[in-house]
Amino acid sequence: MTIQALKGFKDILxxxxxxxxxxxxxxxxxxxxxxxxEIRVPILEKTELFxxxxxxxxxxxxxxxxxxxxxxxxxxxxxPEGTASVLRAFIEHGLQTRLPVQRLYTIGPMFRHExxxxxxxxxxxxxxxxxxGLDHPRLDAELIAxxxxxxxxxxxxxxxxxxxxxxxxxxxxxxxxxxNFLAARQDLICEDCRRRTVSNPLRVLDCKSSxxxxxxxxxxxxLDHLCLGCADHFAQTRASLELLAVPYAVNxxxxxxxxxxxxxxFELLTDTLGAQSAVGAGGRYDGLVAQLGGAKxxxxxxxxxxxxxxxxxxxxxxxxxxxETATDLFVAALGEEATVKAFPLVHLLRRKGLQVAMDLExxxxxxxxxxxxxxxxxxxxxxxxxELAKGEAVLRDMTSKEQQxxxxxxxxxALCAVLVTAIASTAQ
RNA sequence: GUGAGCGUAGCUCAGCUGGUGGCAGCACCGGGUUGUGGCCUCGGAGGUCGUGGGUUCAAGUCCCAUCGCUCACCCCA
Numbered sequence: 142m143t144i145q146a147l148k149g150f151k152d153i154l155x156x157x158x159x160x161x162x163x164x165x166x167x168x169x170x171x172x173x174x175x176x177x178x179e180i181r182v183p184i185l186e187k188t189e190l191f192x193x194x195x196x197x198x199x200x201x202x203x204x205x206x207x208x209x210x211x212x213x214x215x216x217x218x219x220x221p222e223g224t225a226s227v228l229r230a231f232i233e234h235g236l237q238t239r240l241p242v243q244r245l246y247t248i249g250p251m252f253r254h255e256x257x258x259x260x261x262x263x264x265x266x267x268x269x270x271x272x273x274g275l276d277h278p279r280l281d282a283e284l285i286a287x288x289x290x291x292x293x294x295x296x297x298x299x300x301x302x303x304x305x306x307x308x309x310x311x312x313x314x315x316x317x318x319x320x321n322f323l324a325a326r327q328d329l330i331c332e333d334c335r336r337r338t339v340s341n342p343l344r345v346l347d348c349k350s351s352x353x354x355x356x357x358x359x360x361x362x363x364l365d366h367l368c369l370g371c372a373d374h375f376a377q378t379r380a381s382l383e384l385l386a387v388p389y390a391v392n393x394x395x396x397x398x399x400x401x402x403x404x405x406x407f408e409l410l411t412d413t414l415g416a417q418s419a420v421g422a423g424g425r426y427d428g429l430v431a432q433l434g435g436a437k438x439x440x441x442x443x444x445x446x447x448x449x450x451x452x453x454x455x456x457x458x459x460x461x462x463x464x465e466t467a468t469d470l471f472v473a474a475l476g477e478e479a480t481v482k483a484f485p486l487v488h489l490l491r492r493k494g495l496q497v498a499m500d501l502e503x504x505x506x507x508x509x510x511x512x513x514x515x516x517x518x519x520x521x522x523x524x525x526x527x528e529l530a531k532g533e534a535v536l537r538d539m540t541s542k543e544q545q546x547x548x549x550x551x552x553x554x555a556l557c558a559v560l561v562t563a564i565a566s567t568a569q
Numbered sequence: 570g571u572g573a574g575c576g577u578a579g580c581u582c583a584g585c586u587g588g589u590g591g592c593a594g595c596a597c598c599g600g601g602u603u604g605u606g607g608c609c610u611c612g613g614a615g616g617u618c619g620u621g622g623g624u625u626c627a628a629g630u631c632c633c634a635u636c637g638c639u640c641a642c643c644c645c646a
Binding site for chain 2: 145148199200201204205222251253255256257258259260261263266267268269333344349397398399408409415416417418419420421422423444445446447448449450451471473475505506507508509511512513515516518521523525526527534537539543544566
């Protein structure tokens with residue numbers, strides 16, 4: 142049996158890479174418009190970093206991390222998400238001393254040991270965006286609007302849901318009210334929900350069972366239990382979103398899988414990716430920097446987008462988003478003498494900035510023209526024995542099929558200049 | 570971790586109640602044009618039918634196991 146990639150690990154083949162680059166370039170462009178700077182952080186971190194940030198009791202930390210002992214015996218982990226690493230770097234390098242508000246993003250692979258399915262891999266890629274040092278609700282709206290714009294400029298249609306999860310001042314009281322509500326209905330709800338009543342009560346409201354959902358219609362909602370500060374923050378976030386004309390729906394039952402979220406949370410959803418509905422999600426995490434040993438009271442907010450899911454969506458919704466690459470010129474040489482002449486000429490043309498291809502092994506003209514066609518060459522330069530004898534080369538326009546003879550005599554620089562001009566003049 | 574479906578060429582797939590794996594389509598290579606691509610035409614190359622057992626005179630086909638893939642649950646981007 143030949144060796145295959147690991148389960149849940151995928152090769153991104155050359156024909157798909159264009160789509161990836163298109164998505165990344167489009168997102169980067171928008172991020173820069175909004176003042177974000179890229180940061181590149183390691184893929185491997187101390188296990189403790191994720192345990193402390195994501196939460197010991199989450200599924201990610203409990204059973205999905207690629208953790209192992211390195212050669213010194215320290216427990217290290219392939220990052221399951223980006224925020225923890227970026228915050229670690231932010232704290233380690235004291236970035237808050239350079240700018241009071243840091244706007245950072247990173248793009249790269251993440252690792253979670255889950256069963257793969259549509260839109261879910263063990264190595265997957267995220268765009269991870271963070272803003273540190275500001276808790277103004279206008280920022281929440283700006284960030285959500287930017288996430289929306291990234292999808293919009295890719296030509297993708299999704300829906301936006303927002304919620305507030307409160308803060309350490311108001312969430313515990315809500316949690317208690319919810320647990321009391323659930324405790325009174327244990328015999329009416331499913332086994333999973335009974336289990337989650339203890340382990341993660343907020344998640345119960347997310348249950349897919351319609352029977353359970355019937356029970357929860359009058360469950361206490363977090364939005365009715367927010368403290369004054371959180372309620373005001375949420376109201377201002379909503380008002381700011383409306384100023385930016387971003388269409389949203391409030392989902393009071395929306396829960397996030399990571400423990401660190403406070404106040405604003407949001408999800409960008411689609412219904413065309415099978416069971417995987419979220420293409421992007423995030424929220425505020427005002428206590429996280431302090432929790433990781435950074436400045437007390439340093440607020441933060443961020444989101445992540447799943448690149449595989451964007452690629453899938455773009456393939457469905459906007460298949461021809463990405464322009465095909467073309468070759469400027471294919472040089473077809475016939476015979477050893479012509480090939481020896483063409484070889485350095487091709488190199489020269491490439492040094493001049495043209496995208497040039499040639500066949501290195503002296504195949505038939507028919508075969509070389511076929512290669513030129515397949516490379517989507519705009520021009521072919523035919524250099525054969527007849528041409529050599531006359532001191533010429535034939536330049537063929539592959540679209541119009543018009544051919545003209547170009548003099549070969551003199552410095553190759555001269556021919557090169559002629560070709561560059563001819564090609565530039567027809568560049569579309 | 571749980572459940573279901575599926576494994577035949579690089580890809581998409583035929584292959585009936587067991588009876589010699591398909592001039593199959595796409596892609597690839599070459600010829601038809603002693604030097605001109607796309608279309609056409611002819612030819613070529615490409616396979617341990619996922620793997621290992623079992624039943625049978627005979628297994629791609631039936632049975633068991635195993636590995637892999639996919640989708641779903643869970644969870645998440």
